[in-house]
Amino acid sequence: MTQFLAKNIRKTVLKMAFQGSTVHIGCAFSIIEILAVLYRSHLRYPNDNPNSANRDLLILSKGHGVMAQYACLYEKGWIGKQEVDNYFGDGSLLKGLSDAKVIGCEVTSGSLGHGLSVGIGMALASKLNKLDQFCYAIVGDGEMNEGSIWEGLMFAAHRELDNLIVIVDENGFQAMGATRDVIELGSLCAKFSAFGFEALAIDGHDEAALDHALSSLKANQDGRPKAIVARTIKGKGVSFMEGDNSWHYSRLSSETYNLALTELEGSR
């Protein structure tokens, strides 16, 4: 059986969101393929140990998509069924934003513009320790509003952290609306390049393209940190959620849950 099937990850997210009556479903659905490819083919955990000193690092700086990561950690076996089934229950472990105290989560994020810098610190430590280690930092396009992101990018390029791969989930929306209406970001690829990164723009739901981009960027150890601007669709995978920013906040009813589940079951 193929591990980390996007369809299965989405189903787990959907179940958690329904169980916990949570928001941020759209934020999780846009990064499903990115996480699927990373967990399936790129993230190395020696001896399957999430705390191994030379593990690859997955920094979910846009903590709002954390349900997608929980679904992957569940498939990894690092989060139990009980925790998934009891999502948002009183006294439960898994919060609505990424938390470094959860096994497999590297940073506490969701207050935006934090995770990337912490990841850069870890990527720098990896260079200083001469470890064979990559740091993948997933940031939201809305998160790119934060000044600390740009501080981090300048520093990463200055220190030639070519073990850092920033992946922007460019779904075009942030909490209050379309990114172009809130703060026009222009070409993120051009901005990354101008900041000294090797940057590619790809379809963030095309697993083959993601896999290829990650492999080719990692192969080019030329001192430049890497960036993938992944064009995605907020709410991807469920037709009535796609591109509808209300699913940043909306909670599932029994009806919408069943509709969405049926659609996912029928998808490839």
Added chain:
Amino acid sequence: MRDMFSKQLVRLAQEDEKVVLLTGDHGYALFDSFRKYVPNQFINMGIAEQNMVGVAAGLAKSGFKPIVYGLSAFVPMRVLEQIKIDVCYENLPVVFIGDGAGVVYGHLGGSHQCAEDIAVLRPLPNIDIFSPGDAYEMEYVLNKAFEFQSPSYVRVGKSDAGVIHQASIDSSQGGVIPVDLGNKKSIVFFATGSMMVTALKLSKALGGIDVWSVPVVKPINSSEIIHIIEGMERVIVFEEHSRSGGLGGCLAEIISESPSSNAKVIRFGFGEKFSEKCGSYNYLIKEHGLDFETLLSIIEQNGWGS
């Protein structure tokens, strides 16, 4: 005090290659010897404090021992949320150094003066707060901070305020250190940082009052404080910090909750105002009413010293 800081820092870094010094483009002359002897452990993070603290957290998560240096007006205030979430939440061993606390940068104006660093850090879980007043207290608190057991903040204020101690402070000593004891009055002075020297001068001028120095503002041992003030009618606190949330506020909280004490706490520090004028350190201390003469006259007028 700054020599002690620089010397301790270089020694520590030479002994332990995991020690890294991060600065937000500050400390031009202060780090000359550090850069000379351990250049690979020195990182100028640029004028980008938020990223500096995040990177420090990442380094600490990966086994390094980061020391983050900035002016106290910027570290902690500007990066308080990074300190809270990136560092304190995970209890990471990052040492923050906030230089120029109080009105040390008198001529530069309000942006570079700092009256609120202790107050903003005190509510954060896990972080220790140090406020040394002379070279020996600096040595004492750095020995604690450089154990790298948890986050800590070292407040560096007026560095040449004067001498408090004649020798190194024993490491078994607590956070509250007796400096002038044996005066049989029902009043006691507590002071921290630069104001310790003023407190000692006031004690002398008033014919002798017990004086305790508080180089460790957090954690503070409540029962030790209650024990010290037993039988006292008045506790007077001096600090080059806002009266809100600093050492005075901390002691007032402890004492007000004590069923055994009826002592009144009088807090001397900055009031609710920014410095209005440009001027020397001594000028600004006077503007804020924290100079020896003003304090002496207030204490005498109120009859608190007898």
